[in-house]
Amino acid sequence: MKKILLIGNPNVGKSVIFSRLTGVHVIASNYPGTTVEFTKGYMRIEGEKAEVIDVPGAYTLEPSSKAEQVAVDMLENAAEEDGNIFVNIVDATNLERNLGLTLQLIRRRIPLIVCLNFWDETKHTGIHIDADKLEKIFTVPVIPTCGITGEGIKNLVSRLSEAKVSTFQYEDKERWSEIGRIVDTVQKLTHRHHTFLERLGDASIHPITGIPIAIIVLFLAFKIVRLIGESLIGYILEPLFENLWAPLMMKLSAVLGSSGFIHDVLIGKLIEGKIAFVESMGVLTTGLFVPFAMVLPYIVAFYLVLSFLEDSGYLPRLGVLLDTLMHKLGIHGLAIIPMLLGIGCNVPGALATRVLETKRERFIAATLMAIAIPCMAQIAMVFGLVGQYGANGLGIVFGTLFIVWIILGLLLNLVLKGESPEIFAEIPPYRLPYFPALVKKLWMRTFGFLKDAVPYVLLGVLIVNILYALRIIEFIGRLAAPVVTGILGLPEEAVGALVIGFLRKDVAVGMLVPLGLTMHQMIVASVVLTMYFPCIATFVILSALTVGGILNLVL
Amino acid sequence: MENVSLVQMKPGEQGTIVAIQGGYGSRRRAESLGIRVGVSIKKISAQFMRGPIIVQVGNTTIALGFGIAQKIIVEKRQR
Numbered sequence: 001m002k003k004i005l006l007i008g009n010p011n012v013g014k015s016v017i018f019s020r021l022t023g024v025h026v027i028a029s030n031y032p033g034t035t036v037e038f039t040k041g042y043m044r045i046e047g048e049k050a051e052v053i054d055v056p057g058a059y060t061l062e063p064s065s066k067a068e069q070v071a072v073d074m075l076e077n078a079a080e081e082d083g084n085i086f087v088n089i090v091d092a093t094n095l096e097r098n099l100g101l102t103l104q105l106i107r108r109r110i111p112l113i114v115c116l117n118f119w120d121e122t123k124h125t126g127i128h129i130d131a132d133k134l135e136k137i138f139t140v141p142v143i144p145t146c147g148i149t150g151e152g153i154k155n156l157v158s159r160l161s162e163a164k165v166s167t168f169q170y171e172d173k174e175r176w177s178e179i180g181r182i183v184d185t186v187q188k189l190t191h192r193h194h195t196f197l198e199r200l201g202d203a204s205i206h207p208i209t210g211i212p213i214a215i216i217v218l219f220l221a222f223k224i225v226r227l228i229g230e231s232l233i234g235y236i237l238e239p240l241f242e243n244l245w246a247p248l249m250m251k252l253s254a255v256l257g258s259s260g261f262i263h264d265v266l267i268g269k270l271i272e273g274k275i276a277f278v279e280s281m282g283v284l285t286t287g288l289f290v291p292f293a294m295v296l297p298y299i300v301a302f303y304l305v306l307s308f309l310e311d312s313g314y315l316p317r318l319g320v321l322l323d324t325l326m327h328k329l330g331i332h333g334l335a336i337i338p339m340l341l342g343i344g345c346n347v348p349g350a351l352a353t354r355v356l357e358t359k360r361e362r363f364i365a366a367t368l369m370a371i372a373i374p375c376m377a378q379i380a381m382v383f384g385l386v387g388q389y390g391a392n393g394l395g396i397v398f399g400t401l402f403i404v405w406i407i408l409g410l411l412l413n414l415v416l417k418g419e420s421p422e423i424f425a426e427i428p429p430y431r432l433p434y435f436p437a438l439v440k441k442l443w444m445r446t447f448g449f450l451k452d453a454v455p456y457v458l459l460g461v462l463i464v465n466i467l468y469a470l471r472i473i474e475f476i477g478r479l480a481a482p483v484v485t486g487i488l489g490l491p492e493e494a495v496g497a498l499v500i501g502f503l504r505k506d507v508a509v510g511m512l513v514p515l516g517l518t519m520h521q522m523i524v525a526s527v528v529l530t531m532y533f534p535c536i537a538t539f540v541i542l543s544a545l546t547v548g549g550i551l552n553l554v555l
Numbered sequence: 556m557e558n559v560s561l562v563q564m565k566p567g568e569q570g571t572i573v574a575i576q577g578g579y580g581s582r583r584r585a586e587s588l589g590i591r592v593g594v595s596i597k598k599i600s601a602q603f604m605r606g607p608i609i610v611q612v613g614n615t616t617i618a619l620g621f622g623i624a625q626k627i628i629v630e631k632r633q634r
Contacts, residue, residue, distance in 0.1 A: 059587030064580065094614045097589040125614070176591060201616070205609050206566070206600040320618045324606040332620075333607070422620020423607050424581075426588060429616070 002050040003078050004043070004160065007071065007105065008089035009098050010057030011428050013117045015039070016147035016437070017089060018054035021157065025444055026054065028437070029310040038074060045160050050085075053078075059097075061104040065357060079110050085163040087156075092116040092144070093125055093429075095187055099179045102138075103170060111163040112140045115156060119144040121431075126190040134186045139167045148434045197430040205317050205427070214321050217314065225301045229380065232297035241293050246275055249285055265465045278384075279514045286510060287461035290381070291454045295506050296446070298380035302344055303445045304438075311433035311441075315340065316425065323423050329409025330364045330416065331356065332423045342369040344376050345449065346538040350545060360418045366542055367412060370534040372405035374505070377453060381509035382526045389519045397526045404531065452537065453504070460500050460507040473499065488528060490521055501529050503536055557631050561608050561624035564598040570629035571595055577626040585627070588617055596629060 004021075006014045015028035022041025039054040058071040078084045088105050090098040095116075105112055116122075116131060135142040141159045145152035170178040203209040249267055256263040258270065267275065268282025275282075277289035309315055315337050319326075323333030335356055342349025346369055353365045374382070386393035413420070467473045476499060477484070477492040484495050493515055501508035512525050534542065558573060572594050575582050589612045590596070599609040599616065608624040610617055619627075 060583070062583060062587075064584045064587060094589075096613055097615055100587065100589075127614075202599055205616075207603050207606075210600075316618070320607050320609065321602065323618075323620075324602055324604045333618075422622050424584060424588070424619050424623055425617070427609065427616040427618050 002045070002048065003081070003084040004045075004050050004052045004087060005055055005075065005078050005084065006053065006087050006089055007055050007075065007101070008057060008115075008117075009059050009091060009094075009101060010067075011426065012057070012089050012091040012098065013147040014054055014057065014089050017087075017115065017117065017145065017153070017156075018052060020147055020150055020153045022052050025440060027441060027444065038070065043157075045157070058101065060101060061108075067355075075108070075110075079108060084111070085113065085160055086110045087113045087115055087160075087163075089115045089117050092118050092122045092129055093127060095127075095129060096179055096183045099182065100175065103175050103179060106138065106166040106168055107172070109165050112138075112166055113156070113160065113163045114138060114140060114142045115152075116142060116144045117147055119152060120146045120149065124195075128188040128190070130186045134182070137168060137182060137186070140164055148437055197432075201313075201317075201430050204314070205320055207321070210317070210321050214318055217309075217318075221305045221309065225298065225305050226383070228301035228304065229298040229383070232300065233293060237293035237297060241277055241289055245288075246277075249275055249282075252284070261465075261469060264469075265462065268465075278510050281461060281464055281511070283458055283461050283465075286507075287458045290461075290506055290510050291377075291450075291457045294384055294510075295377045295380045295453070296449070298383065299344070299376050299449045300442065300446055302376045303442050306340060306344060307438050307441045307445070308433055309340075311431065311438060313428040313430045316427050320423065320427065326409075327420055328413065329368070329406065330413030330420045331361045331368075331409070332420055334423060334425060335361065335365045338365055339369060339373060342373045342375070343379070344445070345453075346370060346373065346375050346534060347452070347541050349373070350538060350541045354545070357421055358418070360416055361420055362545070364409065364412045364416065364420075366545065368405055368409055370538060370542060371408060371531050372401050374401065374530040375535070375538075377449075378505035378509060378526075378530060381506045385509060385513065386519070386522050386526060389522075393519055393523055396523050400523075400527050401530060453506075456504050456537070457507055460504040463503065464496065464500055464507070464511065467496070467499065488524055490517070490525055491515055494521075494525060497525065497529065498532065501535070502533055505529055505535055558628055559631060561596075561598060561610060561619070561627045561629060562601070562621060564629060564631065566598050566600045568631060569595065569597045570631040572627060573630045574628040575626060576628070577623070581623060581626070585623075589613055589615055590617065590627065596627075 006018055008014050015026045018039065018041065019025050021043050024041035026039050038056060041052045042049055043052050053074065055071045055074050056067040058068040061072055063069040063072050086105060088102050090102060102114060116129060122129060131142045131144050141162050143152055143156050143159060145156055204213045253263065253267045253270065256267065264282065266282050266284050268280030268285050271279055275285050277285055280286055316334060319333035319336045322336055326333050326335060338349050338352035341352045349369050350366050353362045356362045356365055382397060386397060473496040477495040480495045481492050484490050485492055494512065497508040497511040500511060508529055512522065517525065572590065572592050575585055575592060594612055597611045599611055601608050605621040607618045607620055
């Protein structure tokens with residue numbers, strides 16, 4: 001099958017164009033390195049099926065990072081086969097730097113097409129590029145596109161088959177002066193005033209203005225997540241469950257005879273003759289209520305805010321502001337991005353640590369996340385349970401985790417050999433998030449949560465019932481009593497939550513409700529549940545990354 | 556004319572890169588981001604406590620660590 005490779009510098013919008021061409025939705029963000037491994041999809045050109053490959057971003061074909069090595073290997077493999085097409089995606093607002101890669105691609109004598117992406121942005125940044133002139137110089141199709149709105153994509157698709165080997169020649173030593181000449185011929189800049197976004201860009205990266213801005217942004221983000229989450233729960237989901245689902249379940253409960261094993265598995269224990277959605281522990285009651293009415297609203301709220309911050313371009317700036325602090329923990333500032341993703345769910349967070357350059361950094365970042373970063377599913381439940389004690393309760397839980405995060409990082413940085421490399425990265429411009437793209441990304445992540453989490457929650461609730469019925473939890477509780485009761489000061493029954501916490505943290509927090517814990521115990525249990533072990537899904541991913549890392553070293 | 560490192564430049568100052576010290580690897584990396592001898596560069600800001608330096612090269616904003624910034628020598632442009 002014919003292959004179409006999308007190649008370009010990091011953060012030039014390859015993933016968006018990939019989605020446009022294939023209909024396969026991949027996560028795209030406004031910072032370099034979102035795609036670490038390649039993604040494949042399919043499209044038809046001239047009635048023939050072709051494979052489209054979203055290659056990780058590379059500044060140069062002389063690789064200086066892991067992602068670049070992957071890109072070069074893929075390019076070389078594909079170049080050996082006939083008929084493959086190489087689409088070089090260029091950030092039109094950064095023509096000079098991007099053409100460095102273009103000229104290297106031309107030298108490889110491969111069938112090429114050049115896409116001038118972010119074409120819309122050149123217009124309001126006072127950049128005028130003569131695409132026809134560039135096409136004449138390179139002797140390959142040069143197509144202006146705007147991936148995010150889809151402008152120019154049709155043109156790109158219809159001209160894919162015109163890809164050809166460029167006849168443009170240059171001396172490799174003279175590459176940059178050659179590019180300078182090309183840019184002078186095809187590009188004209190008109191003077192313009194700084195835009196508001198640029199002023200904001202500068203202000204948010206100056207320490208004196210940047211740190212207050214960061215505090216305001218994070219505070220607002222937190223407030224908005226809680227506001228949206230609480231509103232969705234209070235006005236929509238809880239009423240739905242209480243008014244529609246509960247009566248239905250009560251009927252089913254009556255049919256099942258109000259007790260017995262099957263009844264308890266499906267409906268759970270009735271509390272004062274009624275269903276209590278958090279405490280009953282039935283697959284159809286708690287098993288649905290926890291993921292849909294307690295966790296989902298916060299997942300939606302969190303990913304909405306995170307996706308907005310991602311697409312705006314703020315996160316790398318936050319990374320720069322935090323760089324000095326994070327270096328003390330052995331990771332550089334941009335590691336804040338996997339950490340923030342980890343707050344949504346540790347699994348994508350762990351995967352995102354691959355963007356870090358050294359093994360040491362990846363190890364520290366993954367460890368800190370697995371131990372001290374609670375996922376949104378768990379945070380949502382903690383909000384639900386400890387939230388009633390206000391800032392006192394929540395503050396202690398998150399404050400403790402933050403202190404652990406810092407101390408553990410300091411220790412790992414001290415103990416592990418090696419240094420953390422200095423930051424050296426492009427800071428993307430601020431962009432106003434494009435609403436349809438934002439909604440699509442939010443939907444992908446929310447759907448991902450539903451698909452991955454809900455089955456585990458149902459399974460978790462089922463296992464709770466079986467373990468209780470077989471009195472296994474009671475048994476483990478007695479065994480673990482010295483630790484659970486003696487050291488942590490929790491009742492013996494809390495061990496059930498710790499057992500289920502291996503599977504799902506949200507169900508585990510829910511299991512604490514019937515125990516009638518004091519605020520003090522609730523806080524201890526919340527912190528312990530975060531730290532003692534990552535959930536099974538995160539554990540699997542972390543093992544795969546570690547084993548993969550070790551295999552890479554051995555092979 | 557005065558040659559200084561990026562660290563010694565003040566935010567807002569501009570100049571032309573005259574030398575990039577350091578090994579082949581870091582020079583190549585710098586080059587791939589558009590930091591090359593002869594290129595015009597503007598310092599945007601510097602973080603506290605030997606934190607990263609932010610510069611603008613062409614239309615690209617780049618954050619670089621203090622150590623790397625010390626190795627990039629710029630001929631300051633007079634205002």
